[in-house]
Amino acid sequence: xPETTGPIGRITRCSTQSFSGAVxxxxxxxxxxxxFCQAEDTAGEIKVIGVIYDLRIEDDPLARQMxxxxxxxxxxxxxxxxxxxxxxxxxxxxxxxxxGDRIIYALPPRPPLTLSxxxxxxxxxxxxxxxxxxxxxxxxxxxNLPSEQLLAAALRSAIAARPEGDRDRYQLLAGRTVARxxxxxxxxxxxxxxxxx
Amino acid sequence: xxLDLPELLPQVQQLSQSVQTQQSRxxxxxxxALAAYRSLLELPPDxxxxxxxxxxxxxxxxxxxxxxxxxxxxxxxxxxxxxxxGADGSQIYPDRxxxxxxxxxxxxxxxxxHGSESAPRTQTSTRLYFEPEQLRYESDLPVESAWVNLQxxxxxxxxxxxxxxxxxxxxxxxxxxNSLLLWMLLQARGAGERELDRILKAYxxxxxxxxxxxxxxxxxxxxxxxxxxxxxxxxxxPSAEGVETEETQRPPFPGLTDLDxxxxxxxxxxxxxxxxxxxxxxxxxSTAGQAVHFFYLHTANEQLLRVEVPDWVASDRALLDRVHxxxxxxxxxxxGYPYVLVRAHELAVVxxxxxxxxxxxxxxELSARGIPPARSRKSQAKTLTSGVGRRR
Numbered sequence: 001x002p003e004t005t006g007p008i009g010r011i012t013r014c015s016t017q018s019f020s021g022a023v024x025x026x027x028x029x030x031x032x033x034x035x036f037c038q039a040e041d042t043a044g045e046i047k048v049i050g051v052i053y054d055l056r057i058e059d060d061p062l063a064r065q066m067x068x069x070x071x072x073x074x075x076x077x078x079x080x081x082x083x084x085x086x087x088x089x090x091x092x093x094x095x096x097x098x099x100g101d102r103i104i105y106a107l108p109p110r111p112p113l114t115l116s117x118x119x120x121x122x123x124x125x126x127x128x129x130x131x132x133x134x135x136x137x138x139x140x141x142x143x144n145l146p147s148e149q150l151l152a153a154a155l156r157s158a159i160a161a162r163p164e165g166d167r168d169r170y171q172l173l174a175g176r177t178v179a180r181x182x183x184x185x186x187x188x189x190x191x192x193x194x195x196x197x
Numbered sequence: 198x199x200l201d202l203p204e205l206l207p208q209v210q211q212l213s214q215s216v217q218t219q220q221s222r223x224x225x226x227x228x229x230a231l232a233a234y235r236s237l238l239e240l241p242p243d244x245x246x247x248x249x250x251x252x253x254x255x256x257x258x259x260x261x262x263x264x265x266x267x268x269x270x271x272x273x274x275x276x277x278x279x280x281x282x283g284a285d286g287s288q289i290y291p292d293r294x295x296x297x298x299x300x301x302x303x304x305x306x307x308x309x310x311h312g313s314e315s316a317p318r319t320q321t322s323t324r325l326y327f328e329p330e331q332l333r334y335e336s337d338l339p340v341e342s343a344w345v346n347l348q349x350x351x352x353x354x355x356x357x358x359x360x361x362x363x364x365x366x367x368x369x370x371x372x373x374x375n376s377l378l379l380w381m382l383l384q385a386r387g388a389g390e391r392e393l394d395r396i397l398k399a400y401x402x403x404x405x406x407x408x409x410x411x412x413x414x415x416x417x418x419x420x421x422x423x424x425x426x427x428x429x430x431x432x433x434x435p436s437a438e439g440v441e442t443e444e445t446q447r448p449p450f451p452g453l454t455d456l457d458x459x460x461x462x463x464x465x466x467x468x469x470x471x472x473x474x475x476x477x478x479x480x481x482x483s484t485a486g487q488a489v490h491f492f493y494l495h496t497a498n499e500q501l502l503r504v505e506v507p508d509w510v511a512s513d514r515a516l517l518d519r520v521h522x523x524x525x526x527x528x529x530x531x532x533g534y535p536y537v538l539v540r541a542h543e544l545a546v547v548x549x550x551x552x553x554x555x556x557x558x559x560x561x562e563l564s565a566r567g568i569p570p571a572r573s574r575k576s577q578a579k580t581l582t583s584g585v586g587r588r589r
Contacts, residue, residue: 065530069529073312075310078315079309083317
């Protein structure tokens, strides 16, 4: 699924359930909460698909000190934003994988490889993976994550990737899937649908 | 836990009592030092010259330079669009317990222009020293940490000269995160005279290249512990009149530094007069036209820098003002310490994780060639107990 414009970063930490990595300074504006991304597993046979659930800027005392200034010198701002290794870290929840031609909405047998490049999923690849909204199951089953907000953001990404004429149909399909998964938990269902509106 | 706490407790109490006594003694010493400094300002120049001569060749201190001692030096106007470059270095020292004997020097430089929205240019250079002739002196003794420091200091000055020649447009400021004097020449005890001379010559050549580039060169020492001006003030005090040479070798105000003195005297943004450092090592620099002078700069609230400059900067008021104003501008966002040096340090520093990585790579490469990368038995034994509390 290589239909992206270059990797957003590389993996530094991973498990079968999630993976995290550093964002390339040149790609800081691309990853977003709820965006789909992919990386290869250790054997190169599986493409693991994740949804970005967190973007963090690591603690940096120099940046903190500079941020407190009212008049930051122009050359130091340029240095901080263009030169210094911006310690931005992303984390993605695994929501499925692709093996051969098959898409499986379950945890992969192996995690992605350390330092694997991570690409954003877009175009036909994104349409294909989100063709069914079954990835919602793994998002809703994740403890300690803002799962309803994350699911709504992921669905918004999937809706936006579709042609305008197809968006209502997909929204209805996704709504039904979520309603089925949260049939016994109306407050959470309301949260997802509320965040989707 | 192996400390005997009941035995330690009274000693801690004695320690705090001792600190209290020292503090009140320091306050008295400081008043005496200020009085001596005032005497220095009033002393006729020929009398001061006489006492400096009388102090003898072993006396180490500050000699009045091109500035008048009673002159004040408020912040000069800054140069718009000033180019500033900084260099710093870091190292991995040789470890005779490691799998292989080597050392590493990592250098970093940065060049920025005040007010520019372009990102500064950065440069790093990493060099591994591993050939037998790099690891042993001509006397066949293994090199020591001081020799590594010398290579690092020489590398820093050379990188600064390279950057100045390539990047500065006439009126730049070149900052070194170190004293300008190569003190390590006195520490590398195993090195022969020829080897030390080679280093000194290369270092002085780099300083000359900086001079030719038109840059104003300055070495920055944060929290200096020196007391050269106090030594001069000691010579000027009325009690020093006619004292023997032996007597002047002792610090006149023990426990005090120039920092204590100038914290009382310098308003924020101001600098002290420039002094020439009197030391045997500076004589070598002086012979080469690079005598080291220094002044103190109050950059921010109670933050003082010792700024060392070569003679060709100390004798040129425009260059001195460029250093003074440039340093104040550089320290605005970093608590008084120059931004370029904060960044050069960040780029140069070799972290513990990187040290481990280098050792791991070397171990892996040795293994691939069938050489077992064993650390010494002593080193291995230490890892067995590290991180574990001692047991009886």
